[in-house]
Amino acid sequence: MEIVMTGIAKSFGTNEVLKDVNICLKPGRVHALMGENGAGKSTLMNILTGLHQADKGHITADGKEIRFHSPHEAEDYGITFIHQELNIWPNLSLLENLYMMRPKRSRWGTLDKASMRREAKQRCQELGIDLPLDNEAGDCSVGQQQMIEILRILMVNAKVVIMDEPTAALTERETATLFRIMRQLKAKNVAIVYISHRMEEVFSECDDITIMRDGHTIRSCPISDISANEVVKDMVGRAIDDFYPERTTTPGQTVLAVNNLEPQGHFKPISFTLRKGEILGVAGLMGAGRTEIMRALFGLDKQEGGTITLNGKTITLHSPSEAIKAGIAFITEDRKSEGLLLDFSIAQNITLPTLERICDSPIMKQSRLWDFAKKLSDKLHVKTQSISLPVSALSGGNQQKVVIAKWIGLSPSIIIMDEPTRGIDIGAKRDIYDLINTLTDQGVSIIMVSSELPEVLGMSDRIMVIHEGAVAGIVDRKDATPESIMSLATGGE
């Protein structure tokens, strides 16, 4: 099946994710879809498979116009999407997962387990794989779970298969199996979309490539017509204008030294330092482990080894409350589930970690709390009629300001910010950048994790790049280019 998408546009609220995207998927070819985080790759594929509806543009399959209202409908048509976060029921067996949505039934309407098992086994044999079909899916490796997804889509006679970062969590052997199966699919004239950040795999496995940036198609061509360097340039190629305020703070002496820190999971020992008034940008691809490192640093996750030295004193942090006491604040990436109590008012959210400090007693003094919250919300330009309104009534940008206000209220000496401007509008972004600069002028040190390369390059004094759970490099601002950071982040030279 040949899929042609032309002039696709899509906005979520005021956020224009796709502006004008064109892509052509040919049967029997693997099509790489590349772009920075937030370039619009997933949105585009979600439109193709019916999760979202395009605002503008056309999609045709073999010349016939198509439009799906749900992923299920798209699957019936043979267009399937294997998401990065696999849709599995961890409490059910692999076999049950495989037939969950399209079970085989006996004449009596009961589930026909024997015939399901027979068919699954036969399919496994055809693919040359061995799966423990009766094991609980949650106990199986990501690779095995993914194979179940692949088996499942093969059963619906998929003609188009979209894979979003399929190798991100696979072992080398599992990756090799996946590639073998991809070649089998190709031989069956299936069109494959391969979303990945891994340059090496893209060049070895794909036939065509489309590069997206800021909701536009930058380039679409056979893979043989392009070099890895050109791909990186196309991905990041925008100029970093004066959108970012000028840095005026000169970092002072080292305040934080992290030595061979081992966060939970697959990490190599992490070492870095942070100076007074410095912004340390942390770049890396999704899943590289940036957030996990920060969680360990804040005492949220267990730290399996290494030392943290704060102002010359070695400290061990077992919980956020200890980190807060030590003067560290953590603005998490997920403001809805980790940063805010949505039923609480703006004022209540801002004063949550500081209640006893503000009131000097276990009894709350309403007027003091109010003044404190009011001062901070004004300082951050939170746009609201009243700080007594529930925080859920605010826009994303203003919610983020409330989260930041909450932490600034603690007067921390170090603030860890994980994706501080994700999903918020330009105006609010600029406000936050200005605030960050003001803070560093006052001697606060900031670790800023961000997936937006221009932001990292525009704001940081130094940039630490994480690649697959290890520090791939720490680059000074003056030496950093989009290409050099992207290259470190993708494991290049």
Next chain:
Amino acid sequence: MDRTQVTSYIKKLGPLIGLIALFIIISLLNNSFLEIANLKNLFRQVSINAIIAFGMTFVILTAGIDLSVGSMLALSGAVMAELIVTGMNPMLAIIVACLLGLFLGAINGFLISYGRIAPFIATLATMTIYRGATLVFTNGNPISSLTTDHAFRAFGRGDLLGIPIPAITMFIIFFVLWFVLQKTSLGRHTYAVGGSEKVSFIAGIKINRVKIFAYALTGLLCAIAGAIITSRLNSAQPTAGAGYELDAIAAVVLGGTSLSGGKGHIVGTLIGALIIGTLNNGLNILDVSSFYQQIVKGLVILFAVLADRKKA
């Protein structure tokens, strides 16, 4: 005042409107309902459930549940009775019983916070354990004819200025806990933990302490309720308090507190307990068979919760 404020007021007033309607209906059907003697009786009955339900409000606000309230009431009541029988000053015995209740509740709190056991399971287990301990302690027999001490007997059945002392106890506890919940950081943290443990933990709130407080408080209140019952009957029953957890939970839910935690208030719980008490009392006065009473009570709870959903 905009629309969201209006609906939020209606939502808050809903249970109160229900209570007033109930009062009017029952008093129209039977005019002895509003007699002073009956109302005093009503408040005596309500106070036990209300005091337990106040603690349950804290627990449910943290998104927990406490099934062991009836057993804690029985065990602390039995220990208190035994102490009095063996000659301890009755007032001192009440204090010892309260400390025991506090301790039993704290055990629940530790199991749930540090032990990470689901509140339903943890308190289901301690409900059985505490009840068993009561039976072992009393050998399955009531401890009766405790004392003739006037002050002690008054605790459960006396009046002060015409108001039943258990009702006064209930109101004092109500005001103290209302203050804790609305005016102290501990109260704010209770709401925060129920709203989102994750957010609270990251904000540096010691969520385990908040939870232990809620359960220990409930244990203490159960002991006070147990003391009132023991004083009123001048005897402790090993089966006292059985099924009280359901009335307490019903009062909390009727009062508009969300079982998923983080939302609700103790004023609602007081009204909820009054609704249940009024129903019990009113249906008795109206000579409704106790079999039908249960059906009516269940229907009222369902109706109240459904009405709450509609408005939300």
